[in-house]
Amino acid sequence: MAAASNIVTGDIVMDAVRAADHDRYLSALYAPADKRDALFALYAFNAEIASVRDRIHEPLPGEVRLQWWRDVISADGDAETGHPSADALRATIAANHLPKTAFENMLEARIFDLYDDPMPSRTDLEGYCGETASALIQLAAMVLDPAAAPSFAELAGRAGCAQAVTGLLLLLPLHRRRGQCFVPADILAAAGTTPEAFVKGEGGPAAERAVAAMIALAREHLNAFETGAPALPVSLRPAFLPLALTRAYLDKIENAGSSALSRTVGLSTLRRHWLFLRHAMRGWTPL
Structure with missing residues (x-):
């Protein structure tokens, strides 16, 4: 069941990138098959935080949304959030030993977008x-x-x-x-x-x-x-x-x-x- 759930999550995340960032979606297709899900997770996260202002038009609620992503990334354990892109990102960070500070800095930079x-x-x-x-x-x-x-x-x-x-x-x-x-x-x-x-x-x-x-x-x-x-x-x-x-x-x-x-x-x-x-x-x- 877990494998089937991962496949569904991967498809959802891939579709999100295809809709939101088609150029990066196309570029990921040239990666080895076993690396694509991780790239899609990164690109879905980027698309999510880059579009906060488009979806949440006031700065303070936008900052709350960015803080939610900080909490997701910093949390210990592997409990699912119910958000496919967030769950895929956490799995990607853990599996590839990616530095969480890079994501924190990315989120901090995106505050500028809200104002x-x-x-x-x-x-x-x-x-x-x-x-x-x-x-x-x-x-x-x-x-x-x-x-x-x-x-x-x-x-x-x-x-x-x-x-x-x-x-x-x-x-x-x-x-x-x-x-x-x-x-x-x-x-x-x-x-x-x-x-x-x-x-x-x-x-x-x-x-x-x-x-x-x-x-x-x-x-x-x-x-x-x-x-x-x-x-x-x-x-x-x-x-x-x-x-x-x-x-x-x-x-x-x-x-x-x-x-x-x-x-x-x-x-x-x-x-x-x-x-x-x-x-x-x-x-x-x-x-």
């Missing part, structure tokens, strides 16, 4: 990316190959910053509609605008310059990642596979120009599948 405070600086943004997207990549790497993963922690940091900044650019229209500004205040000031004007759509050419600076920041981290990526062992490749789409997303955002501020751009299903397949087979070796 409308502007991102203070590039350094703060990179710290946020490091504790969210970079940490998720490193945890996935630890699941896939715990012996090799520590050697690529710095590369995970670069990869996560590139991926997260690109994701924030893709979400610019949503964030502006709800009064959020993830573009750092120092980047906005250098571009000639403010967080308040940027959110209200009053930035004009200065807002476009700020977006261009964010694209440049993402490309800086992506270039650093791609420089070191040929050294990635095949065993770790699925953890970094979402980066297969990052350059294509950045190109689309850049080509969209000012419309990227109000319209979310995307990649076709065929293009996404092709990029995943290419990098899953070849890694980041030159064509």
Whole structure:
């Protein structure tokens, strides 16, 4: 019965990732079969905490939800919570000896999502990316190959910053509609605008310059990642596979120009599948 229950839980968690984070869902399919459930557990957790503001519109109830996840992760024993993603995450942490502090830091970083405070600086943004997207990549790497993963922690940091900044650019229209500004205040000031004007759509050419600076920041981290990526062992490749789409997303955002501020751009299903397949087979070796 326990085995059947685990299969059902695994299917529920996999379906949750497929619905909430299709790019990471596709990347996990390239992992060895015996590693996929653990990756889905990590990605389901990430999707849950990244979408708290979308589901709980007030900050304090949102903080309560994040605290619930802290309690789930810190609890001893293996008693089920009744929440498939939470139970799968606890099992994954235990089976793979993952550091609970990484999850605690991820939850702490996500508190920022619940409020409308502007991102203070590039350094703060990179710290946020490091504790969210970079940490998720490193945890996935630890699941896939715990012996090799520590050697690529710095590369995970670069990869996560590139991926997260690109994701924030893709979400610019949503964030502006709800009064959020993830573009750092120092980047906005250098571009000639403010967080308040940027959110209200009053930035004009200065807002476009700020977006261009964010694209440049993402490309800086992506270039650093791609420089070191040929050294990635095949065993770790699925953890970094979402980066297969990052350059294509950045190109689309850049080509969209000012419309990227109000319209979310995307990649076709065929293009996404092709990029995943290419990098899953070849890694980041030159064509």
